[in-house]
Structure formats: structure tokens, C-alpha cells
Amino acid sequence: MAAHDPIGLFDSGVGGLSIMKEVRRLLPQEDLIYVADSKFCPYGEKTPAAIRDRARKITAFLITQGVKLIVVACNTASVAALKELRAEFSLPFVGVEPAVKQAALMTKKRKIGVLATGLTLAGERFTFLVENFGNGVTVVNQACPGLVEAVEAGAVNTPETERLLKKYLQPLQEKEVDVVVLGCTHYPFLRPLVEKLVAPGVRVIDTGVPVAKQTKRVLAEEKLLAPSQRAGQEWFYTSGDPAVVGPVIERLWGGRGAGVAALPPLYSA
Ligand code: DGL
Secondary structure, three states, X not given: OOOOOOEEEEEOOOOOHHHHHHHHHHOOOOOEEEEEOHHHOOHHHOXXXXXXXHHHHHHHHHHHOOOOEEEEOOHHHHHHHHHHHHHHOOOOEEOOOOOHHHHXXXXXXXXXXXXXXXXXXXXXXXXXXXXXXXXXXXXXXXXXXXXXXXXXXXXXOOHHHHHHHHXXXXXXXXXXXXXXXXXXXXXXHHHHHHHHHOOOOOEXXXXXXXXXXXXXXXXXXXXXXXXXXXXXXXXEEEOOOHHHHXXXXXXXXXXXXXXXXXXXXXXXX
16 A cells, blocks of 8 residues: 555445545545445445445455555444444445534533434444433424435435434424534435524534544554645445436536446445
């Protein structure tokens, strides 16, 4: 592995782009390779074993592309597969988890809400986070079926998505939480809608910035940071149909890095 090698990132679909945006902002010199596992999206409805299988295959693909570090840009895949990936592969991994600790420090009413997939909320890691970093605050968990699919379809600001979100935010509002954690990497794309729907003064947080900082820290420790005088590039792959996924990636990424390639069949089955 060398400093000029790319960073790999993957998610069940386009959600991990919310993490990649922060990585790009903090590390403009790095080359980034993103895999959207759209054919297998949503992960939230798969078994942990099926998610581990996908995570292993995507990791193997990213290794063929010469990556020096992998960001598992998905809370659900981090819960289901991060431990096994670290045990099986020798390159460094950075995972994503709901910002329970930060929210517990921020709340004034000692009540926080967490929006995530059912699998993330049911995972051992989430229980550990609440027990060890929850600071004794009330945590209102809310699984949100349908939101990932809405973002995958590019429906980030439609009446139907707003209706769904309203339903999921209602229990949080009833409990009067004052911090809402976006515990799925797809949800930051719905942040404008979430902010519109929550009561004034409620803060909405995600993990993009901390994950980007952790990526930088790990690369620095491993002496793998790319030289800062260069401009990084991006490459995108999907296990789904590039003609369908491409326009959504282009829209959510902000127009750059238009070409989305199909993941080779060996890694998309
Ligand atoms: N972006 C994934 C996460 O952070 C979505 C999971 C899914 O595909 O259900 O959990």
C-alpha cells in the first residue's frame, strides 16, 4: 500500500455519498472509489450473514483496485460486518455508527431520538453505544422502512417522502427529544425535510464529519496520506444498473464524476 493509492468506500446504495462528501471536503488530494451495492439494497432487510457476504465481495473488488483503506460508509454494514472484515483483511477499515455519544452530550432535555435501520438499532454495537456513551439520557429509537428506497429513487423532497418522515418523527416529537441522530448514511440527504418537520430548536446530527476526520487520522497514523499538492479524482461503481443508478449518483454527488460503471459480475452475485 502506498500514499498515492485510492481510498475505497461502499454502501448498500447511494447513501454513503453523504460520508464521501465529507471525506472529499477534508481530503481533497485523495482518489476515491465508491461502490453502491444497489442490487442488494436495502441492507436493512437482509440478514447479517448476507450483508457480510456482500461486504466481503466488495472489499475483494476494492482490493483489486489497489485501495489503501476502506470506509464502510453504511451503519448497517458496519454493525453486521466490520468486525469480520477487520479479522479477514489486512488493510485498515473505518466504520460508521450512529452519533449517540455526541447527541448525549448535546441534549439539554436529556432526550435524544435515533433514526436508523432496524438492523442497526437491534445490533449489539448500538446497545453498547447507548449503555456506555448514552450518559443515561432517554434514547428513542425509530426504524424507518422506506426512507432508504426513497433516497435511492432520488425522491429526497417529495410529498410521499415527507409523509413517511413525518410518521417516523412523530414518536420522537411526542417524547420531546431535542437532538435527532441520522443513524443511516442515506438520511443526511433528507436533512432539509427533517429540519422542516422537527420543532424549532431541535438539532439534527449525522456522522459525516467525524468519519472523515477518523479516515484522515488513520491514514496519517499509517503514513498513507496522499501528498497535498495533488487534486483527487472519483470513480463510481454499482452492482445495479448504471443507467438507473448513475443519474441519482450524479444528482446527489453534485454533478461531478458522472461515469458510473457496472461492478464486475464476479463481485455482484
Ligand atoms: N446507508 C445504510 C446505513 O447507513 C442503509 C442501510 C440499508 O440499505 O438499509 O445503514
